[in-house]
Amino acid sequence: MSRIQVITIIINCVFIGYIARLITKGKLREEYAIVWCLCTFILVLFSFWTKGLNLMSKIFGVFDPPNLVFTAFIFLILIYLLHLSVVSSKSQHSITRLTQEMALLKEKMKKGDDAEQNN
Amino acid sequence: MTKILIIIPCYNEGNSLPLILEQLLHLKLPAHFKMEIAVVNDCSKDDTKWVASLYPIILLDLLVNLGIGGAVQTGFLYARENGFDLACQIDGDGQHPPWELIKLLDFYDQTKTNIIIGSRFLDEGGFKSSFARRLGIRYFHWLNKLLTAKNIYDSTSGFRLFDKAGIALAAEKYPDEFPEPASLVLFSKYGLSIKEVPVVMSERLAGKSSIRNFKSVYYCIKVTISMLFIFIRKKT
Numbered sequence: 001m002s003r004i005q006v007i008t009i010i011i012n013c014v015f016i017g018y019i020a021r022l023i024t025k026g027k028l029r030e031e032y033a034i035v036w037c038l039c040t041f042i043l044v045l046f047s048f049w050t051k052g053l054n055l056m057s058k059i060f061g062v063f064d065p066p067n068l069v070f071t072a073f074i075f076l077i078l079i080y081l082l083h084l085s086v087v088s089s090k091s092q093h094s095i096t097r098l099t100q101e102m103a104l105l106k107e108k109m110k111k112g113d114d115a116e117q118n119n
Numbered sequence: 120m121t122k123i124l125i126i127i128p129c130y131n132e133g134n135s136l137p138l139i140l141e142q143l144l145h146l147k148l149p150a151h152f153k154m155e156i157a158v159v160n161d162c163s164k165d166d167t168k169w170v171a172s173l174y175p176i177i178l179l180d181l182l183v184n185l186g187i188g189g190a191v192q193t194g195f196l197y198a199r200e201n202g203f204d205l206a207c208q209i210d211g212d213g214q215h216p217p218w219e220l221i222k223l224l225d226f227y228d229q230t231k232t233n234i235i236i237g238s239r240f241l242d243e244g245g246f247k248s249s250f251a252r253r254l255g256i257r258y259f260h261w262l263n264k265l266l267t268a269k270n271i272y273d274s275t276s277g278f279r280l281f282d283k284a285g286i287a288l289a290a291e292k293y294p295d296e297f298p299e300p301a302s303l304v305l306f307s308k309y310g311l312s313i314k315e316v317p318v319v320m321s322e323r324l325a326g327k328s329s330i331r332n333f334k335s336v337y338y339c340i341k342v343t344i345s346m347l348f349i350f351i352r353k354k355t
Contacts (some may be wrong), residue, residue, distance in 0.1 A: 096185055096295070098195040103159070103179040104200065110178075 008047040016040045035080060123148075123224075125156045128187055132211040133166040134154045139209070140174045152224060157197055158211070161190040162298040164181030171186035181284040187277075193292040195281070206289075209278045215278040219318040223280040226316045233285045233311035234303075236271065237278035237318035246257040255339060259300045262343060266350045267307035271315060278318060284311055294349065297342040 019036050024030035046052055057065040125143060129136060136158070143156055157177040160168045162184040171178050179193050191208055198206040207223065209215045215237065223235050252275075259274045277299055281289060288309055294301040306313055 095183060096189050096192075099181050099183045099185055100189065100196055103181050103193050104197055107177055107179055107197070 002050075005047050008043060011048065012040050014043045039076070040072070120166060121152050122203045122313070123152055123154050123207060124194065124198045124201075124203040125154060125204055125220075126159065126191055126198070126208045127156065127211045128159045128161060128190035128194070129167050129171070129211040130184070130187075130190075131163045131165045131167060132159045133163065133170045135213045136167060136211055137173075139213055139217065140171075140176065143209075144174065144221060146217050146220065147328065148221065149224065149228075155203075157194050159190045159193050161185060161187075186296055188293055188295040191298060192289065192293040195286050195293060195311045197332050198286045198289040203286065204283055205280060208249060208277055210277050212355070214320050216319065216321055219278070219320075220280075222316050222318055223278075227280060227282070230314065231282070232314045233282050234306050234313045235280040236273060236276050236313065236315045237280075237320075238271075238273035238276055238315040239318065239320045258339060261344070262346060263300065263303055266304050266346060267313075269303075269307055269313060271303055271313060274303055278320070293344060297338075297345055299351055300342055304346050307331050308350070308355065 016037070019028065019033055019040070023030060023033050053065045053068070057063075057068045060068060062068040062071070127136075127139070140156065143154075144153070150156055155177060156174075157179055158167075158171040158177045159169060160181060162181050168178070168180060177197065179197060180195065181190060185193075194208070195206060205224075205227065207220060209217065209220070219237060223237055226232070226235055255271065255274055260272055262268075263269065263271050263274050271314075285306065288306065288311065289302070292305060294305065305314060
């Protein structure tokens, strides 16, 4: 086992431990954790299976194996970023609706209070 | 009896709000109109909320800053829920003199148009704003003509009167961030009639425009994108 393999495996273990901690503490929702767990799994897989990367690059017709790693991960990151933008747009929309509803309710309650005082 | 709601979106306009509220409360509308005023406090950092609470008005207090679109939409939601026949948006910074409202109402009585825009470009006189801003407005005039096949000169004017159909649509779908030009595409898409009435506007008394960097191309690009997407979006 080469030095870089040992380093990646250790880093992966720490990373997955951290993700697990975030989930158990309720700071990360499980649905988002899936992506991170999957990424870690792929990294672990390739750190054990050193020939795998070469095989993959041959399948995809990539000349230099590291290029496959970069291309694939940049692509994944872009897609994930887009997904996060969608999620944040959605929650922004919900916050808007909630805030508006709150404002209307507050006004309604105030009106109710005023009517009560007058009676 | 026609019930009309005046919607005043406010962000840090505690200084100019008293004047505009005084003017509105003393405004004599034609007898068949019954006016109520709703101030939407868009999470102001100054004393807007306190100032507004001194007057006999409806105060819609937002806990999170939603921007001009979200704030005005809150007013439309209130208007829809409480069965108002008309809603008029007036800026809280004193740019829209309340007495000009009567011109819009007169025009509504005559034509029953869905959306009536108080426009500063049909007549001479009054405040016309900076050159860069006028240039932007000309661009939006062109873009609006392209997308809606209508001639609307002052598409960035926030001085607007909505009837019941307009209120219902705005309560549902009023655009978030750049509502004035973009909403015109929306309204014409849903077949509402839009007309302009010349009004005289004044320079803002205090506060800042929500379009702070109108000079920047950035704003124009954002609005263009939002207008194009409203144009191609499916009706739901």
